Amino acid sequence: MSDNDTLLTTTSGLTTTTSGLTTTTPGLTTTTPGNFIRHIIDDDIATNKNDGKVVTRFPPEPNGYLHIGHAKSICLNFGIAEDYNGTCHLRFDDTNPHKENAEFVQSIQDDVRWLGYDWGKQHFFASDYFEPLYDFAVQLIEKGKAYVCDLSAEEMRKYRGTLTEPGKDSPYRNRSAEENRELFAKMRAGEFADGSKVLRAKIDMAAPNINLRDPTIYRIRHGVVHHQTGESWCIYPMYDYTHCLSDSLEGITHSLCTLEFADHRPLYDWFLNTLETPCHPQQIEFSRLSLQYTIASKRKLTSLVNDGHVEGWDDPRMPTIAGMRRRGYPAAAIRDFCVRIGVTKSDNTVEMGVLENCVRENLNEHAPRRMAVLNPLKVVITNYPEGQVEQLTVANHPQNEDMGTREIPMSREIVIDQNDFLQVAPNKKFKRLVHGGEVRLRNGYVIRCDEMIKNEQGDIIELRCRYDPATLGASPEGRKVKGVIHWVSAAQGISAEVRLYDRLFNHPAPDAAKDDQDYAAHLNPESMLTLTRCVLEPALGETEDGEYFQFEREGYFCKDQAVTADHSPVFNRTITLRDSWAKIEKQAAQSG
RNA sequence: UGGGGCGUCGCCAAGCGGUAAGGCACUGGGUUUUGAUCUCAGCAUGCGCAGGUUCGAAUCCUGCCGCCCCAGCCA
Numbered sequence: 230m231s232d233n234d235t236l237l238t239t240t241s242g243l244t245t246t247t248s249g250l251t252t253t254t255p256g257l258t259t260t261t262p263g264n265f266i267r268h269i270i271d272d273d274i275a276t277n278k279n280d281g282k283v284v285t286r287f288p289p290e291p292n293g294y295l296h297i298g299h300a301k302s303i304c305l306n307f308g309i310a311e312d313y314n315g316t317c318h319l320r321f322d323d324t325n326p327h328k329e330n331a332e333f334v335q336s337i338q339d340d341v342r343w344l345g346y347d348w349g350k351q352h353f354f355a356s357d358y359f360e361p362l363y364d365f366a367v368q369l370i371e372k373g374k375a376y377v378c379d380l381s382a383e384e385m386r387k388y389r390g391t392l393t394e395p396g397k398d399s400p401y402r403n404r405s406a407e408e409n410r411e412l413f414a415k416m417r418a419g420e421f422a423d424g425s426k427v428l429r430a431k432i433d434m435a436a437p438n439i440n441l442r443d444p445t446i447y448r449i450r451h452g453v454v455h456h457q458t459g460e461s462w463c464i465y466p467m468y469d470y471t472h473c474l475s476d477s478l479e480g481i482t483h484s485l486c487t488l489e490f491a492d493h494r495p496l497y498d499w500f501l502n503t504l505e506t507p508c509h510p511q512q513i514e515f516s517r518l519s520l521q522y523t524i525a526s527k528r529k530l531t532s533l534v535n536d537g538h539v540e541g542w543d544d545p546r547m548p549t550i551a552g553m554r555r556r557g558y559p560a561a562a563i564r565d566f567c568v569r570i571g572v573t574k575s576d577n578t579v580e581m582g583v584l585e586n587c588v589r590e591n592l593n594e595h596a597p598r599r600m601a602v603l604n605p606l607k608v609v610i611t612n613y614p615e616g617q618v619e620q621l622t623v624a625n626h627p628q629n630e631d632m633g634t635r636e637i638p639m640s641r642e643i644v645i646d647q648n649d650f651l652q653v654a655p656n657k658k659f660k661r662l663v664h665g666g667e668v669r670l671r672n673g674y675v676i677r678c679d680e681m682i683k684n685e686q687g688d689i690i691e692l693r694c695r696y697d698p699a700t701l702g703a704s705p706e707g708r709k710v711k712g713v714i715h716w717v718s719a720a721q722g723i724s725a726e727v728r729l730y731d732r733l734f735n736h737p738a739p740d741a742a743k744d745d746q747d748y749a750a751h752l753n754p755e756s757m758l759t760l761t762r763c764v765l766e767p768a769l770g771e772t773e774d775g776e777y778f779q780f781e782r783e784g785y786f787c788k789d790q791a792v793t794a795d796h797s798p799v800f801n802r803t804i805t806l807r808d809s810w811a812k813i814e815k816q817a818a819q820s821g
Numbered sequence: 822u823g824g825g826g827c828g829u830c831g832c833c834a835a836g837c838g839g840u841a842a843g844g845c846a847c848u849g850g851g852u853u854u855u856g857a858u859c860u861c862a863g864c865a866u867g868c869g870c871a872g873g874u875u876c877g878a879a880u881c882c883u884g885c886c887g888c889c890c891c892a893g894c895c896a
Contacts, residue, residue, distance in 0.1 A: 262835080262843085290896055325895060382894055389892055393823045396892090427894050437824045439892050448894040468896045492825050492891055514826080516889090521832085527896095569844060571834050573827090576889055580832045583845050593858060600855095628858065660856075669854055702854085713854050781855045810856040 261312055264572040266305070266513055270313060270483060279482040279508075283315030286481050287341065287348075288355075288472070290322045291333035291456070293527040294542040294549045295340045297563070297584075301518045304567035306485060307346040318479055319348035323356050324471050326455035334456065336542070340550040344560050355466075355475050356457045362466050363417065365474055365504050366428060366447060370409045374503055375446065376402055377412040378429045385427075388434070389442050395435035396442045402431060416449055419463045423449050430470070432499065440496050446470035473497040477506040484510045487517045488574060518570065519578040521737045523548040524748055529740070538752055539733070545789075545801050546733040546756050556730065557777050557787030557803030562591040581732070588804050592777065592785040597625040597632055600671065600715040601765045601780040601800075603727055605644035607719065608692045610676060613641040618721070621701075623672040635768045639673055642719040644764050649714040650692060652681065656817040660712035662692075667705075668712040671781060675700040675710050715781045722764035726799045727786065729758040761793070769798070777803065 261267075274281050285306040289299060310317035319341060323329050341348070369375035378401045380388060390396030404412070413428055415421060428447035436442055444467070451463045473496075476484045484497075491514045501509045517525075524530065525548060533539050533547070542549055545556035553563060566587040570579050619639040626632040649661045649668075662668040667677045680693035697705055704710075736751035769778070777787040784805040791799045 264834095268837095288896095292896080322896065328895075385894075386892075391823085391892060395823090424894065429894095439824075442892085445894050450894090465894095467894080472896085488826065489890055490896090494825090516827085569833075571844095573834075575827050575834095577833060580845070583833070586845060589857090598855080627853085627855075658856090671854060673854090675854095700854095704854090710854090712856090715855075779855085779857085782857075783855090784857095806855075806857050808856075813856070 261308065261568065262571065265574070266483070266485060266515060266572055267309065267312075269511075269513060270309065273482070273511075274313070282482055283310060283313040284318070284480055284482045285310050285315065285485060286318040286320050286476065286479065288320045288322045288475075289337050290325070290329065291331075291337060292325070292328040293333060293531055294336050294547075294551050296525050296527075296530060296547075296549045297520055297523070297553070298518045298525040299340075300344060300550060300563050301567050301570070301572075302485070302487075303341055303344055303346060304564055305515070305572055307341075307348075308567075309483070309485075315482075316351055317346070317348060318351035318353060318481070320353040320355065320475060320479070321457075322468065322472065322475075323354050323455070323457060324465050324468060326450065326453045326465065329456060331456045336551060340554075343554055344550065345564060351479075353475075353479065354457050355471050356455065358471070358475055358478055359458060359462055359466070361478065362471060362474060365506075366413065366466075366470075367410060368504055369430065369446075370413060370428075371406050372503065373406060374431050375428055376404050376409050376431055377416065377426050378402070378443075378445075379426055382424060385445075389439065390434070392439070398434050399429070399443065402443070413447075416447065416464050417462075419451065421449055423451055425449065428464075430496075430499070432496075438492055438495055440469070440493050441499070444469055444496060469493055469496045470500060473500050473510070473512075474504070474506065476510040477501055477508050480508055481510040482508075484512045486512060486514055488514045489517075490514055514574065515572050516574050516576055519576075519738075519740075520548065520584065521578055521581050522732045522734050522739070523581075524734070524740045526740065529748055532749075533733075536749070538749065545728070545730050548733075554775075555787075555789065555801065557592075557775075557785060557801055558588050559591045559595070559777075562587040565591065578738070585804055589785070589807065592779065592803065594629075596777050596779040596785055598627070598781050599766055599769050599778045600637065600717055601725075601727070601763060601769065601783065601786070602644045602646050602715065602717050602722070603760050603763050603780075603783060604647040605762060605764050606647045606650060606692065607690065608643050608645055608676070608694055608716070610641050610643065610696045611679070611693050612695045615641055617641065618718070621672060637672065637766050637768065638718040638721040640718045640720055643670070643716045644719050644722065645670075645692075645714055645716045650678070650689070652689070656814075658813055658817050661714055662712065667708070667710045668714055669700070669710050670696075671713050671715045673701065673716070674698070675705050715783075717764045717766050719764070721767050723767060723770050723797070725763045725765050725769070725797050726793045727760045727763045727802065728789070728799065729760065729802045731756050731758075763800075765798075765800075772798065779806075782806065 287303050287306045307317045378399050380399050388396050427445045429443045430446050432441045434442045446467050447464050450465050494512050497512050534542055543551035543555045566584050620636040621639055622634050624634055652664050654663045662678055664678055667675055669675045674696040676694040676696045678692055678694050681689050682691040684690050733756050734751045735753040739748040739751040772788045774788050774790045780786050785803040786800040787803050789799040789801045
């Protein structure tokens with residue numbers, strides 16, 4: 230995959246439910262919407278092409294972490310393999326040791342596995358084929374279809390011609406097979422300096438498709454230690470040459486890649502037609518994914534990390550798989566997203582709302598509910614017995630009894646969120662607590678605010694309220710209390726740090742300006758807000774990293790691996806709850 | 822003035838000659854001890870434009886227009 234690339238893709242038959250065809254293949258029933266690639270495969274199976282087998286592959290280059298665009302490709306390739314009872318290989322396209330490393334190889338494996346896919350024994354490296362690839366090159370030379378060229382990179386560019394003018398033959402184009410074989414052997418033996426020679430396919434310097442103007446297939450690279458092959462090679466094959474042959478060697482039937490490789494297909498086919506190979510996979514191109522408010526170019530993601538704009542590849546604001554995992558996005562939500570966006574050949578930019586909807590939908594169903602106060606305001610219940618602590622039994626999920634219950638303590642002093650109290654209601658739709666008004670404590674009693682205590686600056690620092698003992702699990706007598714707010718008993722609550730995340734960029738297309746500089750100017754300065762005085766209900770005291778919850782009325786949160794200096798837990802806000810109040814507030818403000 | 826790809830609702834996306842699926846978003850109603858969830862309803866006489874073929878065209882033909890990709894010894 231490329232440097233600027235976004236890979237993309239969709240669909241998978243995992244646990245997602247979407248409308249669409251229900252295909253029953255031996256052993257499994259899935260509901261995965263069809264797409265043009267699946268239609269092609271259906272036809273191939275109908276005509277018994279490849280003996281009805283389906284073998285795909287996900288071929289990342291280990292030069293960075295996987296991002297949401299790769300998720301599309303992973304779901305497409307592994308999803309198809311699953312649905313057609315085929316296999317999907319994980320193959321690292323590691324032909325450029327200069328940019329690749331073992332950390333990336335590891336992270337890619339972790340991410341694919343986390344997404345829910347298993348390549349079984351089908352784990353390969355293009356570098357596994359360096360020896361056979363070398364032999365194929367010799368075969369090309371013997372057929373008079375490749376030659377060693379001494380032109381410099383710059384000269385080669387001049388000889389290549391332009392988009393509208395044909396190129397011209399290299400003066401080295403007609404070397405004999407013997408001479409080429411000898412020269413190529415010396416290239417491998419390390420007798421030539423970097424850049425002094427390359428091996429080129431001999432095709433057609435006047436081809437309208439520039440990829441066919443005698444493309445380079447081997448270059449010399451001394452002094453780099455390849456993460457898999459060490460220093461055993463000083464010549465490395467190029468992508469176009471390596472990919473098709475690797476596919477063939479592995480018996481891939483359908484080689485799915487992104488649109489920009491469509492121009493390379495003639496080359497893909499040329500190598501396979503020219504050489505004696507095991508099989509001829511079919512390359513099919515689909516469009517990459519663009520997600521609003523994010524960038525998906527590995528080059529730029531790398532610079533976000535290296536320039537310190539984020540804290541690492543797994544920063545919760547990053548559109549990387551690792552970042553989304555740490556942010557708390559469930560793998561199933563990402564898979565669902567990949568199914569929903571579809572697979573086509575048209576350019577597309579998906580709105581963040583689609584991904585967010587997938588995350589909320591999944592979390593709403595699976596996240597246990599808890600109460601947590603992010604911006605605490607002390608409340609003393611004046612008529613509540615001093616020293617008394619009640620344990621209230623509350624449901625972990627309002628719509629799913631199977632998720633059980635938990636106990637939450639209630640006492641004379643509690644904390645509520647500062648945003649849930651206003652001295653005077655700003656409009657008639659406001660239904661939280663106001664001075665002199667009533668509100669229900671979620672899962673608890675109805676309280677009335679009698680008094681506000683302020684500091685010298687006039688800030689409200691404490692509320693004095695009374696509770697109605699008859700309102701636990703019951704409506705109050707003769708009046709309606711519409712508002713419900715969350716709270717935590719002050720003495721029993723545990724302190725925590727909560728990180729509120731927002732989009733990394735404040736421009737829908739930070740990538741739009743093609744120059745690599747611009748995107749940084751669109752970084753959202755408020756993409757992370759850290760709250761350090763949060764109070765969580767006791768049940769949140771023992772949680773594992775990665776465990777997620779809905780903090781009622783606030784959003785979905787996930788326990789982070791970090792811990793504060795005083796050993797308090799840290800939670801990341803995955804996403805807020807849908808907020809129709811924000812809209813009402815705006816309208817109310819306009820209409821009074 | 823080269824080659825390749827693409828244009829169906831704000832964003833995705835079905836459709837493959839028989840009279841515009843679905844999702845997200847949005848709007849309005851109902852339920853609700855999360856302003857959440859859930860639920861009901863609405864949301865393209867129209868498929869880049871213009872002609873043509875046909876009883877019938879988003880689907881076929883012709884011609885335009887627009888957008889994306891390609892001149893790495895990157896993938």
